[in-house]
Amino acid sequence: MRTAMLRSVLKRSSSNLMNSTTSAYGVRRGFASESAPERKVAVLGAAGGIGQPLALLMKLNPLVSKLALYDIAGTPGVAADVSHINTRSEVVGFMGEEQLGQALEGSDVVIIPAGVPRKPGMTRDDLFNINAGIVKSLCTAIAKYCPHALVNMISNPVNSTVPIASEVFKKAGTYDEKKLFGVTTLDVVRAKTFYAGKAKVNVAEVNVPVVGGHAGITILPLFSQATPKANLPDEDIKALTKRTQDGGTEVVEAKAGKGSATLSMAYAGAIFADACLKGLNGVPDVVECSFVQSSVTELPFFASKVRLGKNGVEEVLGLGPLSDYEKEGLEALKPELKSSIEKGIKFANQS
Numbered sequence: 001m002r003t004a005m006l007r008s009v010l011k012r013s014s015s016n017l018m019n020s021t022t023s024a025y026g027v028r029r030g031f032a033s034e035s036a037p038e039r040k041v042a043v044l045g046a047a048g049g050i051g052q053p054l055a056l057l058m059k060l061n062p063l064v065s066k067l068a069l070y071d072i073a074g075t076p077g078v079a080a081d082v083s084h085i086n087t088r089s090e091v092v093g094f095m096g097e098e099q100l101g102q103a104l105e106g107s108d109v110v111i112i113p114a115g116v117p118r119k120p121g122m123t124r125d126d127l128f129n130i131n132a133g134i135v136k137s138l139c140t141a142i143a144k145y146c147p148h149a150l151v152n153m154i155s156n157p158v159n160s161t162v163p164i165a166s167e168v169f170k171k172a173g174t175y176d177e178k179k180l181f182g183v184t185t186l187d188v189v190r191a192k193t194f195y196a197g198k199a200k201v202n203v204a205e206v207n208v209p210v211v212g213g214h215a216g217i218t219i220l221p222l223f224s225q226a227t228p229k230a231n232l233p234d235e236d237i238k239a240l241t242k243r244t245q246d247g248g249t250e251v252v253e254a255k256a257g258k259g260s261a262t263l264s265m266a267y268a269g270a271i272f273a274d275a276c277l278k279g280l281n282g283v284p285d286v287v288e289c290s291f292v293q294s295s296v297t298e299l300p301f302f303a304s305k306v307r308l309g310k311n312g313v314e315e316v317l318g319l320g321p322l323s324d325y326e327k328e329g330l331e332a333l334k335p336e337l338k339s340s341i342e343k344g345i346k347f348a349n350q351s
């Protein structure tokens with residue numbers, strides 16, 4: 001009885017997530033078919049708090065034919081465990097630097113949740129000193145072993161790790177701005193959840209773009225564009241904006257020293273990787289918010305809605321009409337975002 005129930009829940013959740021008709025941002029799109037092309041996905045940091053549930057969710061994705069799970073330790077166990085799930089992909093674990101090349105070779109999408117998470121009282125930028133080096137070395141290997149893969153950067157501070165990756169790829173001569181993504185999907189997931197709760201609308205129907213970056217005030221949810229429309233008072237919009245900006249900190253404090261968001265991040269990471277795979281496979285109208293190279297503002301990287309296609313970014317979409325409150329938020333976030341981007345670029349070029 002319990003097994004039958006569990007099976008039905010898993011069947012429903014995997015088909016919701018993977019054959020879904022809506023993205024995290026909410027755009028309708030096609031179903032995975034039995035004849036989906038071969039696609040290899042590598043997860044770097046796969047034995048971690050995000051890595052493990054993300055490995056599980058990618059194993060449930062019928063668009064994946066090979067799943068490479070890489071970490072500096074612990075991946076044989078995670079890979080053995082996940083590999084017993086009776087879905088399409090073949091799962092292989094790789095451990096230690098000497099196996100990184102094999103993990104990456106042939107990858108279509110590389111997801112990077114490798115690096116340390118925050119503890120209470122820390123900002124994402126406090127992770128820079130450790131995570132910048134990790135990201136730099138992983139991206140050096142990506143440039144060597146799978147230079148054409150789409151890179152989904154989860155490691156914080158995203159506002160700096162994405163610029164680091166771009167510089168590493170430029171130095172290696174492999175940079176393609178269409179293929180590098182900072183994963184900001186969790187901000188969209190949170191904005192949708194919080195908005196639905198406040199507006200008392202069905203969360204499954206909610207769309208909210210979130211633009212800017214992925215840290216504090218650089219996270220700018222555009223509730224004026226949220227649908228279904230709810231005409232919430234200004235104080236509710238301000239409270240929703242603040243809660244979305246502080247969503248990561250809310251989890252860090254609740255976990256009280258045991259790390260940051262892992263399960264909701266794995267969900268968000270799986271949604272974004274699924275969108276990348278659908279784009280690669282030629283599914284039309286796949287749109288997600290992501291932190292990418294951009295000319296939407298004067299900043300070289302910026303998160304906004306992005307249309308995904310066979311080569312990665314097909315189109316970086318503009319911001320659309322903003323409320324006065326959002327216009328103020330946009331101006332206020334630029335100095336911090338600019339300095340985080342510059343910090344990443346400087347690090348990549350001096351070390």
Ligand SMILES: NC(=O)c1ccc[n+]([C@@H]2O[C@H](COP(=O)([O-])OP(=O)(O)OC[C@H]3O[C@@H](n4cnc5c(N)ncnc54)[C@H](O)[C@@H]3O)[C@@H](O)[C@H]2O)c1
Nearest residue numbers: 045047048049050071072113114115116117154155156265
């Ligand atoms: N973008 C987002 O929205 C978002 C959300 C949540 C967390 N994060 C970030 O994701 C990162 C990981 O968080 P977590 O909770 O999974 O941390 P974690 O400590 O639980 O796991 C990190 C994993 O990375 C591995 N790792 C370390 N160095 C590595 C290397 N050189 N190569 C491969 N793997 C390596 C560790 O062994 C560990 O298994 C953090 O930087 C965190 O801030 C980002």
Ligand SMILES: O=C(O)C[C@H](O)C(=O)O
Nearest residue numbers: 118156247248249260261
């Ligand atoms: O808040 C963090 O440090 C992790 C992540 O960026 C999040 O938004 O949950």
